Amino acid sequence: MAMTSLHLKPPICVDIWTCKLYDPEGREYLDLYSGIAVNSLGHGDPDWIRVVTEQAHTLTHVSNAFYSIPQVELAKPLVACLFADRVFFSNSGTEANEAAIKFARKFQRYSFPDKKEPATEFISFTNSFHGRTMGAVALTSKEHYRSPFEPVMPGVTFLEYGNIDAAGKLIQSGKIAAVFVEPIQGEGGVHSATKEFLQSLRGACDDSGSLLVFDEVQCGLGRTGYLWAHEAYGVVPDIMTLAKPLAGGLPIGAALVTEKVAASI
Numbered sequence: 001m002a003m004t005s006l007h008l009k010p011p012i013c014v015d016i017w018t019c020k021l022y023d024p025e026g027r028e029y030l031d032l033y034s035g036i037a038v039n040s041l042g043h044g045d046p047d048w049i050r051v052v053t054e055q056a057h058t059l060t061h062v063s064n065a066f067y068s069i070p071q072v073e074l075a076k077p078l079v080a081c082l083f084a085d086r087v088f089f090s091n092s093g094t095e096a097n098e099a100a101i102k103f104a105r106k107f108q109r110y111s112f113p114d115k116k117e118p119a120t121e122f123i124s125f126t127n128s129f130h131g132r133t134m135g136a137v138a139l140t141s142k143e144h145y146r147s148p149f150e151p152v153m154p155g156v157t158f159l160e161y162g163n164i165d166a167a168g169k170l171i172q173s174g175k176i177a178a179v180f181v182e183p184i185q186g187e188g189g190v191h192s193a194t195k196e197f198l199q200s201l202r203g204a205c206d207d208s209g210s211l212l213v214f215d216e217v218q219c220g221l222g223r224t225g226y227l228w229a230h231e232a233y234g235v236v237p238d239i240m241t242l243a244k245p246l247a248g249g250l251p252i253g254a255a256l257v258t259e260k261v262a263a264s265i
C-alpha cells in the first residue's frame with residue numbers, strides 16, 4: 001500500500017469532492033488513510049481549490065521579514081481559542097514543535113534570569129510522536145526513529161503516559177523547560193489522557209515555571225468533535241502546536257502561544 005502510486009482520476013473533477021483514489025491499474029480505493037490526518041477535506045474540495053487558486057494569483061511568499069494579510073486572517077480564528085494570544089507559522093508539525101522547543105528554552109532564560117542553571121530539559125511520554133528533526137525526534141518515544149541518528153538533542157526524559165507521580169516529581173526538579181504531551185496520542189496508538197493527568201501536569205508546571213506544550217498536530221482541528229482536543233479536558237497549555245489538516249494538504253504548521261511566552265521570543 002505504502003509503495004503503490006495513487007492519483008486522482010484525471011482530469012481532476014473540480015465540482016466533486018472525493019475520497020476516492022486510483023492506482024496505475026485503475027483500481028479504485030476509498031482513502032481512509034487521509035494522508036495521515038491531513039486530507040480532512042478529502043481530495044479536490046472545490047472551496048480549497050478556489051482559495052488556493054485565487055491566492056496563487058496574488059501572492060505566495062514574501063519572506064519572514066513581512067506579514068501578509070492571509071497570515072493575519074488565519075491567525076485570528078486560531079487565537080480565538082481559550083488560551084493563545086499569538087501564532088508562529090511554520091511548514092510542518094515537526095517545525096512547530098521545533099519552535100516550541102526553542103520558545104521554551106528562551107522563555108526560561110528570559111523569565112528566570114537570576115537562576116544559576118536555566119531550565120533546559122524536557123519531559124515527553126511513552127508512545128509519543130512529535131516529529132523527525134533532531135529536536136522533535138528527541139521528544140519522540142519510539143527507539144527506532146531516534147537510534148539511527150544519535151546523538152539527538154539531549155536532556156529529554158520519557159515518562160509513562162498518564163503517570164502523574166513521576167511527572168510531578170521531575171517537574172519539581174526545576175530543570176524542566178517544558179513538558180510535551182499529546183492530549184490524545186495518534187501515532188503511538190489512540191491513547192487518551194485522563195483529565196487528572198493533564199490537570200496535574202498543568203498544576204506542576206505552574207508551580208515550577210515549566211511550560212506545558214500540547215501537541216495537537218494530529219488530535220486537534222476538529223478530530224475529537226471539539227475544535228481543540230484539550231477543550232474536552234478543561235486544561236489549557238502555554239503552547240499548542242498544529243499542522244496536518246490546517247491547510248488541507250499544503251505544508252503548514254503553527255505554534256500558538258500565550259502573551260507570557262510571546263514576550264520572551
Ligand SMILES: *Cc1c(COP(=O)(O)O)cnc(C)c1O
Pocket residue numbers: 091092093094095097129130131132182186187215216217218219243244253
Ligand atoms: C504527524 C505529527 C507530527 C509531525 O508533523 P509533520 O507535519 O509530519 O512534521 C507531530 N506531532 C504529532 C502528534 C503528529 O501526529
